[in-house]
Amino acid sequence: MNELSIEVSIDDQRLEVLQDGRTIHTFPVSTAAKGVGCQYGSYRTPTGRFRIAEKIGDDAPTHTIFKGRAESGRWDGCPCDHDLVLTRILWLDGLEPSNQNTKDRYIYIHGTNHESKLGTPASWGCIRMAAEDIIQLSQLVEPGTLVTIHPPTQRTAKLIFFDCDSTLSTIEGIDELGRARGPEVFAKVEALTNAAMNGQIPIQEVFPKRMEIIRPDRVLCDAIADLYVKTITPGTESVIAKLKQAGWTPVILSGGFAPLILPLAKHLGIDHVEAVPLSFDDEGNYTGFDADYPTTRNGGKPEIIREWKDALLPERTIMVGDGISDLESRSETDLFVGYGGVVSREAVQAKADIWITHMGDLLERIEL
Structure with a gap:
């Protein structure tokens, strides 16, 4: 035959x-x-x-x-x-x-x-x-x-997801985009961001409002991308390096924008970024964002974590973040770590499995 x-x-x-x-x-x-x-x-x-x-x-x-x-x-x-x-x-x-x-x-x-x-x-x-x-x-x-x-049958991976804004970096990228457009725009954007992170307004309502106000071009996005790298939270670089050495796969899971976050990920040695795509025309003018991307809506972060779990069958899954959208992923993780080193949100602290205010404390609170 x-x-x-x-x-x-x-x-x-x-x-x-x-x-x-x-x-x-x-x-x-x-x-x-x-x-x-x-x-x-x-x-x-x-x-x-x-x-x-x-x-x-x-x-x-x-x-x-x-x-x-x-x-x-x-x-x-x-x-x-x-x-x-x-x-x-x-x-x-x-x-x-x-x-x-x-x-x-x-x-x-x-x-x-x-x-x-x-x-x-x-x-x-x-x-x-x-x-x-x-x-x-x-x-x-x-x-x-x-x-x-x-398909895989062996559970070997260990996944740890990090929010980006006010977690890996001290800034909120969307607020910095707004700040660059002037104080009036910044005030509107900041208020919308805080309302979303505190659970007062659904994220899917906030996204289009903020982006229509700002309409960031590629030059502005590149400038904020540089700012992310300059404002890494204390202890983060060492923590990421030690997690990777211990066999963990770090993933940035963010409601922020991929073009702004990718340079930070590269600097930290993080290969995987789940963040909202932006589009520009040939002249670098803003033409839109991917409104269907999961992290533009409530429930999007746990959805992405489920996809990763189905894809890799991890032994353990951890999420680290500061906002309500991060807390939503608690149902899909073995451990949710609330981070209050930049912004302390009472609603997140109350329901977090672990609460830290310095990134360097993370390794002492989880089992590597």
Whole structure:
């Protein structure tokens, strides 16, 4: 019969080629750093049954760079942070209702410029392989070959979510955007922010009001992004470093804006940011925010935490924050840590499992 199939283990970060049900080749791989999932824009690896829809690059030299599945030069071997698609592409198509969007999500098995990370989850959703391995695999299989990606079963991750504004940084980014527009605008924005954080106004009502008042352009957003880095709360850098050393995955979970927060995350060594996207035109003028993003509404933070828990099956989950929207996530975490080092909110302190006023105290209050 001589029928080939592929099986991928998320737990073992391994791809096996089977012939009539017997393993004939095994390769290390790297699946998504954010775990498993089939949602558009999730940057997670889908699971279930698939087929290879297309093979691309069979005659391309090793380390050919593909952009939009077209050859676009060759990688010179120099380290870079970009997730390059190299050497070969095996484009997957989902065969189940839950993963039928896989081809439209552009989920591939492909060569990578991050071979040192193979054997650990590190991709943006695709399945990464070493150059020599993807060449060998591409020679073995054809379009139509069945692929099974097995979901994780082992609980190994430890997740800790941090609010950003008045938690990792002493500022409220939205207030600083308002301040830059003048005292009258700042007063209106600050009042709306405090009302939302104290639970007096639903967050989904506050968001569009504040943004229509401010309409921040890219230049202003870049300036506030720099301010975030300059106003990190005392002790935070050391805490994040020690958490990572102890095997925790830190995630910034914020109702703030992604372009403002990403430089802070990079400075702190945090790879994952869940925050509201902004859009600008070619001249850098503000054109809107993603009104459907979960953290623009009440209940959004626990929703995102549930997605992470489903994706990674963590051993433990902790949330650290100062506001009511952070407290909402208590139902989805093993521990909610209220932080009052910048702003002390009585409603949050009263219901927090642990209350701290200095970030350096966090490590003494949780079990690493």
